[in-house]
Amino acid sequence: MFLTVASKSLLNRKGSVAMTLMAISVAIFVLLGIEHVRQQARDSFASTVSGVDLIVGAKTGSLNLLLYSVFRIGSPTDNIRWETYEQVVADPAVAWAIPISLGDSHEGYRVVGTTSAYFDHFSYGKKRRIEFTSGAPFEGTFDAVLGSEVAKTLGYKIDSEIVLAHGLATTSFSLHDNKPFTVVGILAPTGTPVDQTIHVPLQGIDAMHSDWPQGPSNLAVKSGAEPGATPAKPESITAFMLGLKSKMSIFGVQRQINDLKEEPLMAILPGVALAELWQMVGLFEDVLRLISALVLLAAVLGLGAVLLSSVRERNQEIHLLRILGAPPYYLFFLIEMEAVLITLAGMLIGGASLYVALILVEDALFANFGLYLEADLLTLEGLSILGAVLLSATVAAAVPSVQIYTAASRYFER
Numbered sequence: 500m501f502l503t504v505a506s507k508s509l510l511n512r513k514g515s516v517a518m519t520l521m522a523i524s525v526a527i528f529v530l531l532g533i534e535h536v537r538q539q540a541r542d543s544f545a546s547t548v549s550g551v552d553l554i555v556g557a558k559t560g561s562l563n564l565l566l567y568s569v570f571r572i573g574s575p576t577d578n579i580r581w582e583t584y585e586q587v588v589a590d591p592a593v594a595w596a597i598p599i600s601l602g603d604s605h606e607g608y609r610v611v612g613t614t615s616a617y618f619d620h621f622s623y624g625k626k627r628r629i630e631f632t633s634g635a636p637f638e639g640t641f642d643a644v645l646g647s648e649v650a651k652t653l654g655y656k657i658d659s660e661i662v663l664a665h666g667l668a669t670t671s672f673s674l675h676d677n678k679p680f681t682v683v684g685i686l687a688p689t690g691t692p693v694d695q696t697i698h699v700p701l702q703g704i705d706a707m708h709s710d711w712p713q714g715p716s717n718l719a720v721k722s723g724a725e726p727g728a729t730p731a732k733p734e735s736i737t738a739f740m741l742g743l744k745s746k747m748s749i750f751g752v753q754r755q756i757n758d759l760k761e762e763p764l765m766a767i768l769p770g771v772a773l774a775e776l777w778q779m780v781g782l783f784e785d786v787l788r789l790i791s792a793l794v795l796l797a798a799v800l801g802l803g804a805v806l807l808s809s810v811r812e813r814n815q816e817i818h819l820l821r822i823l824g825a826p827p828y829y830l831f832f833l834i835e836m837e838a839v840l841i842t843l844a845g846m847l848i849g850g851a852s853l854y855v856a857l858i859l860v861e862d863a864l865f866a867n868f869g870l871y872l873e874a875d876l877l878t879l880e881g882l883s884i885l886g887a888v889l890l891s892a893t894v895a896a897a898v899p900s901v902q903i904y905t906a907a908s909r910y911f912e913r
Contacts (some may be wrong), residue, residue, distance in 0.1 A: 523845025634684030803895035838896030
């Protein structure tokens, strides 16, 4: 009966209640949306690379090295000589190494020159290895392996030919159209920059920029310049990732690389650099939280104002309920119940709207920003926010509840 009375009382004032409900719904949408995007972005950044002990590049800032080597953002300050790379990799503490060469693109997507070690050792998330949906790793000099987003957006399949361009611009006039690459593999989605990357052999990068002859006589190049020949070593690379045999040797190897006399290098720990990156955007996070909190405050205050204004219009209702024997505390909890019902309905509408919005923009966010958002709102953080909203609404309804309790108590005195 108590719930029925509260529901009918709200329906009797459906105009003002509907406006308040919309304000609560928008506040929930904004509050949950910002928190969900923030958490998913943090998880997405943290899971971009896994199992890599050190990332090595030319002397630069640690964030710049992390951004261009892992997230394909920005440009390196210099390259690393191949001889220096071989010297570092020859260290007995090194278990494996993944060289990376950057600087070219295709239709706005980054091209990464690397070796087969990339497919054997690179991992993301909780040490999940990259997998193929079709095809296999590259073997020939002009083979290419596409990330899932590249293949999906551009419509490429196995055996498709692609022409790479010099530089990183979306539109380029420096096309290497005399040396096209053939798609031999397409990777499974990972939710990381790997999906937006074209992978080719290091020898392919060098061959593409060389003055090798054109025409049918150049077909042998696709299997390594000449039958049975060993592919030439590249002159330089952009960066490389290291996996060590023992975690205890990380800082020792890092110090050796940073102090290398033959060439100025920098070795960073991916986890530390990621934490530093997220610390830099922490202020932006706080600003977003403040905005969402102000939106919620406005909605909750609006709820309290609507309930408070209704008290003056409910003298007849109070009188009738008192005649029927309703005690003052009954009326107190009636107002609180109305606030709870409006808030719960707002949570339902706001949460459902956010869920639908996440599903609708999921592909667009992933394609444009490489951000994968799961439409899972029932997290510990989300439930905590909903609990805080419900508590805030209850507190905001305390003023009209006390006022109607006082008004009901006076009927005993009459």
